[in-house]
Amino acid sequence: xxxxxxxxAPPHINAPPDQGFLWNIFQRVDKDRSGVISDSELQQALxxxxxxxxxxxxxxxxxSMFDRENKGGVNFNEFAGVWKYITxxxxxxxxxxxxxxxxxxxxxxxxxxxxxxxxxxxQFYGTLIDKFDRQxxxxxxxxxxxxxxxxxxxxxxVFRRYDTDQDGWIQVSYEQYLSMVFNIV
Amino acid sequence: FTSLLLxxxxxxxxxxxxxxxxxxxxxxxxxTDHSGFINVKELKQALVNSNWSSFNDxxxxxxxxxxxxxxxxxxxxxxxxxxxxFMQRWRALFQHYDxxxxGCISGTELQQALxxxxxxLSPQFSETLxxxxxxxGSRPGIQLDRFIQVCTQLQTMTQVFRERDTAMTGNIRINYxxxxxxxxxxxxxxLP
Numbered sequence: 125x126x127x128x129x130x131x132x133a134p135p136h137i138n139a140p141p142d143q144g145f146l147w148n149i150f151q152r153v154d155k156d157r158s159g160v161i162s163d164s165e166l167q168q169a170l171x172x173x174x175x176x177x178x179x180x181x182x183x184x185x186x187x188s189m190f191d192r193e194n195k196g197g198v199n200f201n202e203f204a205g206v207w208k209y210i211t212x213x214x215x216x217x218x219x220x221x222x223x224x225x226x227x228x229x230x231x232x233x234x235x236x237x238x239x240x241x242x243x244x245x246x247q248f249y250g251t252l253i254d255k256f257d258r259q260x261x262x263x264x265x266x267x268x269x270x271x272x273x274x275x276x277x278x279x280x281x282v283f284r285r286y287d288t289d290q291d292g293w294i295q296v297s298y299e300q301y302l303s304m305v306f307n308i309v
Numbered sequence: 310f311t312s313l314l315l316x317x318x319x320x321x322x323x324x325x326x327x328x329x330x331x332x333x334x335x336x337x338x339x340x341t342d343h344s345g346f347i348n349v350k351e352l353k354q355a356l357v358n359s360n361w362s363s364f365n366d367x368x369x370x371x372x373x374x375x376x377x378x379x380x381x382x383x384x385x386x387x388x389x390x391x392x393x394x395f396m397q398r399w400r401a402l403f404q405h406y407d408x409x410x411x412g413c414i415s416g417t418e419l420q421q422a423l424x425x426x427x428x429x430l431s432p433q434f435s436e437t438l439x440x441x442x443x444x445x446g447s448r449p450g451i452q453l454d455r456f457i458q459v460c461t462q463l464q465t466m467t468q469v470f471r472e473r474d475t476a477m478t479g480n481i482r483i484n485y486x487x488x489x490x491x492x493x494x495x496x497x498x499x500l501p
Binding site for chain 1: 366367370380381382429430431434437438441444445446459462463466467470474479480481482483484485486488489490492493494496
């Protein structure tokens with residue numbers, strides 16, 4: 125299926141929390157008091173709603189989005205963005221997890237991604253669940269849902285850069301194709 | 310039941326056929342919870358780069374995916390033995406291409422490595438890869454874990470490209486969903 129409207133970033137639902145509140149959280153998450161929250165510190169602070177560790181690949185994706193100096197973590201200023209990003213996703217997850225199971229099944233994933241503007245085939249949603257479901261439940265938990273959306277967003281962005289006439293088709297050389305893939309994976 | 314039998318068989322000190330002896334010994338050490346399987350956490354603890362950093366999660370997940378024939382997110386002894394041989398080959402290649410013995414692969418070194426492996430790619434492409442896969446906060450260069458990840462993904466994605474380049478022109482016309490599927494199906498594997 126062709127793609128129609130572009131992906132939209134998650135809507136900004138939450139009012140920004142006040143600085144004192146955020147500082148409090150930052151200090152609790154920054155266990156070694158280095159002033160920078162590392163991957164493992166953030167991972168320990170996050171819950172995916174099950175008793176399993178938060179997807180480390182999702183943590184890396186999120187940190188790298190906000191880590192401006194490529195220092196391998198986020199400082200307090202950057203953490204505000206991380207906090208907002210995660211709480212926005214949390215709201216989206218709750219909206220689409222209609223049965224409140226703590227997991228998004230194929231149907232819910234279709235509704236969520238359709239809501240974001242994606243137009244994908246039924247079969248493709250099955251592939252997504254199959255690839256991002258770390259718990260092998262046939263549905264995705266919060267952390268895997270975020271990762272799935274991040275990957276889709278990156279791939280869509282890179283595709284759109286080449287699809288200048290927006291007909292859903294691109295022509296690329298071997299090296300262009302590899303560059304597209306490696307810039308996002 | 311089968312695995313119980315195998316466990317008894319192993320504890321008698323017999324190495325099953327097809328399993329490398331060193332891999333067998335290493336398996337006992339790496340399997341810290343003595344479950345008879347290696348999960349991603351155990352694998353991560355066991356593998357180090359030349360700067361003593363542990364392997365990144367993505368590479369560990371990728372390798373478990375490759376050698377976990379049961380799709381359970383962990384490897385049995387046979388899968389682990391295959392991984393061990395895979396690691397030996399990549400470690401040797403890494404050392405071979407790390408010409409200045411710096412412990413990491415530079416852009417120039419990667420360019421030479423890829424050319425010798427038969428890839429026809431520009432020096433800029435290697436430089437981009439090195440920038441993309443360098444450890445945050447340290448000087449540019451690819452550690453062993455990323456080297457394995459990059460080379461394995463290059464192999465996979467070249468295959469995906471070739472399947473679509475049936476006329477072998479070096480160019481493909483591809484639609485949005487096919488593009489997504491090609492990448493997601495080949496590269497992204499979620500595992501516990």
